[in-house]
Amino acid sequence: MSAALPRAIEPVELPEWLRAALSQPVTASLAPTGVQTLACEQILSWGLPTARDEEWRWTNLRPIARLSATSTIDNTASPKTPATDLTAFVPNAWVIRCNGGQLQPLPQNLPAGITITPLTEASEADCAAAFAPRAQGRNDALVALNTALAGDGFVLDIAAHADIQAPILIDWHDTPHEANHSHTRLLIRLGAHSKATLIEATPSSCSNTPLSTYWRNAVSVIEQGANSQLNHINLGLGDYQRLLTDRSFVHLERDARYRSIHIQLGGQLTRHEIDVNISAPGAHCDLLGLMMPRGKQVMDTHTRITHGAPHTTSNEHYLIIADDAGRGIFKGRILVAQDAQKIEAYQNSRNLLLSNTAEIDTKPELEIYADDVKCSHGATIGRLDDEAIYYLQSRGISAANARKLLVTGFAQEIIDALPYPELIAHLSELIGAGA
Amino acid sequence: MSLLEIKNLHANIGDKVILRGINLTVNAGEIHAIMGPNGSGKSTLCQVLGGRDGFEVTEGSVQFDGMNLLEMATEDRANAGLLLGFQHPVEIPGVKNIYLLKESLNAQRKARGLGELDTFAFMKQVRELVKSMQMDDAFLHRGVNAGFSGGEKKRNEILQMLLLQPKLALLDETDSGLDIDALKIVSEGINRLRGTDRGIVLVTHYQRLLSYVEPDFVHILYKGQIIKSGDKSLALQLEAEGYEDILKAAS
Numbered sequence A: 001m002s003a004a005l006p007r008a009i010e011p012v013e014l015p016e017w018l019r020a021a022l023s024q025p026v027t028a029s030l031a032p033t034g035v036q037t038l039a040c041e042q043i044l045s046w047g048l049p050t051a052r053d054e055e056w057r058w059t060n061l062r063p064i065a066r067l068s069a070t071s072t073i074d075n076t077a078s079p080k081t082p083a084t085d086l087t088a089f090v091p092n093a094w095v096i097r098c099n100g101g102q103l104q105p106l107p108q109n110l111p112a113g114i115t116i117t118p119l120t121e122a123s124e125a126d127c128a129a130a131f132a133p134r135a136q137g138r139n140d141a142l143v144a145l146n147t148a149l150a151g152d153g154f155v156l157d158i159a160a161h162a163d164i165q166a167p168i169l170i171d172w173h174d175t176p177h178e179a180n181h182s183h184t185r186l187l188i189r190l191g192a193h194s195k196a197t198l199i200e201a202t203p204s205s206c207s208n209t210p211l212s213t214y215w216r217n218a219v220s221v222i223e224q225g226a227n228s229q230l231n232h233i234n235l236g237l238g239d240y241q242r243l244l245t246d247r248s249f250v251h252l253e254r255d256a257r258y259r260s261i262h263i264q265l266g267g268q269l270t271r272h273e274i275d276v277n278i279s280a281p282g283a284h285c286d287l288l289g290l291m292m293p294r295g296k297q298v299m300d301t302h303t304r305i306t307h308g309a310p311h312t313t314s315n316e317h318y319l320i321i322a323d324d325a326g327r328g329i330f331k332g333r334i335l336v337a338q339d340a341q342k343i344e345a346y347q348n349s350r351n352l353l354l355s356n357t358a359e360i361d362t363k364p365e366l367e368i369y370a371d372d373v374k375c376s377h378g379a380t381i382g383r384l385d386d387e388a389i390y391y392l393q394s395r396g397i398s399a400a401n402a403r404k405l406l407v408t409g410f411a412q413e414i415i416d417a418l419p420y421p422e423l424i425a426h427l428s429e430l431i432g433a434g435a
Numbered sequence B: 001m002s003l004l005e006i007k008n009l010h011a012n013i014g015d016k017v018i019l020r021g022i023n024l025t026v027n028a029g030e031i032h033a034i035m036g037p038n039g040s041g042k043s044t045l046c047q048v049l050g051g052r053d054g055f056e057v058t059e060g061s062v063q064f065d066g067m068n069l070l071e072m073a074t075e076d077r078a079n080a081g082l083l084l085g086f087q088h089p090v091e092i093p094g095v096k097n098i099y100l101l102k103e104s105l106n107a108q109r110k111a112r113g114l115g116e117l118d119t120f121a122f123m124k125q126v127r128e129l130v131k132s133m134q135m136d137d138a139f140l141h142r143g144v145n146a147g148f149s150g151g152e153k154k155r156n157e158i159l160q161m162l163l164l165q166p167k168l169a170l171l172d173e174t175d176s177g178l179d180i181d182a183l184k185i186v187s188e189g190i191n192r193l194r195g196t197d198r199g200i201v202l203v204t205h206y207q208r209l210l211s212y213v214e215p216d217f218v219h220i221l222y223k224g225q226i227i228k229s230g231d232k233s234l235a236l237q238l239e240a241e242g243y244e245d246i247l248k249a250a251s
């Protein structure tokens, strides 16, 4: 995390409902008392980050301040279109449902090697571990807020040597909940030599009314033991009006491999942050992502990879497809510490503008203090190729379908990284339909 | 009724006049070759017939199979049975060849009131065509023309042609950049399309192709006009003597 900003910045007024939530008894949070109290004080004095905070230059949190005090999600009427059941596309998943941040009954008969403990029942030590990442300044204000208010969450433990074939799917349904916001905290620990796939999904059509707004502010702490392997898939298919901010802190031990695939197709404002700390030789991370803002949606991804040990590698590949007046933001920071030699870090940001009013901001940020480092980055912003559209039309394909083919084709390399053919087909359809 | 009837076609790119009164009639069952020096307007003619943006038709008419071709959208021309083989096929890295083939055949079927393809039958047909063009199945799963060699791109054009079975194929320098083996494969492909109900127009610089695919007519396009037409012996004459004498005689 970055250090506190030296200059004085006027805090942005917190909305009244957030202030009210912060003034409630300490039981609101599952964080250790001292930690919670500090976080509460921090967020009250900081307010929400603004464009003057380095990490928030492109993304304005005003939609959060504008939320009304209670959720406008109407859960009495039956949905016009039923929520997409992702289990149809992800075979044999262990499903954990979270409604409005509230953990539903945990799946029964979990296979040996998986333990899930709600934070409410977790040991003091586990709670301390779950809340270990601390906000260093206003750039991290949402972490402080989560720490102050995290009302639910769990610890997911994968035992050493366990090879969990079936994916664990966390289904973030936010329907039957009265508050307009939730703060969830996960601690995910992989024992040495273990292997697992975790899918977090915000499904589409959770709500009925176009006015519904709901904000989920999530923090996950991921600790991977030696030679462990985690596939972390994040699917944001959800509603147009949803606000989503989430941050993952990943810590990799020797030879551990972390792979994140993030697909964001829905949401009014989404901010996805991953901080990977590669702390031991042989560890590697792959970060892949696709965001597709349309209408007036704003979708933001910030990644921060710290190569803190020699012989570590990372690979980042992010795509943005922006249409209408949508805005996409990618910022990727790579830090190579002084004694971390023999590093390979590769970053690629490819972007497609589909309209004249869409906007894409992409920025690499490399801080390299070692000398034996192979580090490359590239960013491109393009438009659909008229020649290609004409060529496809000359084969009988309509201009609209030609666009679809080109847009899904552009997204394909990220989508194809998903290990489920049915899911790939489903996402390709959604992407084509939005093109 | 002729398959294609071009009358007094004039076309500009921006302020530049490129086509200055083209007249050409192609009947079903015929093969025509169009030859001519670089920059004379051969590709422009093909692209105007294909319906590419940026060309302005200032005079003349084109009837295709009884329809006013110039009023139709590019995709409608294709679905009505016109296939344009590009001199420089476009590379589309993200779109797999197999998707292009499937989408285009489905579009054609839809235009003809037929249902979607049966995937199994489609794959069988495509695999046979791939084999006949001596391409590898792997090409189907690569991006359209992406990183293909010149010869591979041209084979891919013929593959698409054979799948779509157009009434009229307009092949712009499909023989350029081919080695002798590839030329034979491509020529065989073109000959397979040949039939009493179809027409083929070959734009070429080389007699070589015409010895494999024998044309009924050869035309010379120069400065936007067809200045001379004849039978296949005209191509042989060109090969032997070059353009100079013919151009002189015609002017």
Ligand SMILES: Nc1ncnc2c1ncn2[C@@H]1O[C@H](COP(=O)(O)OP(=O)(O)OP(=O)(O)O)[C@@H](O)[C@H]1O
Pocket (backbone or CB within 6 Å): B013, B016, B018, B036, B037, B038, B039, B040, B041, B042, B043, B044, B045, B087
């Ligand atoms: N986009 C364009 N803008 C301006 N001029 C163009 C454009 N495309 C073609 N031209 C010009 O039109 C003329 C005819 O070009 P065209 O490509 O039709 O020739 P061609 O007969 O196909 O030549 P070649 O044998 O080299 O393929 C040339 O002078 C060319 O420079």
Ligand SMILES: [Mg+2]
Pocket (backbone or CB within 6 Å): B042, B043, B044, B087, B172, B173
């Ligand atoms: Mg040409």
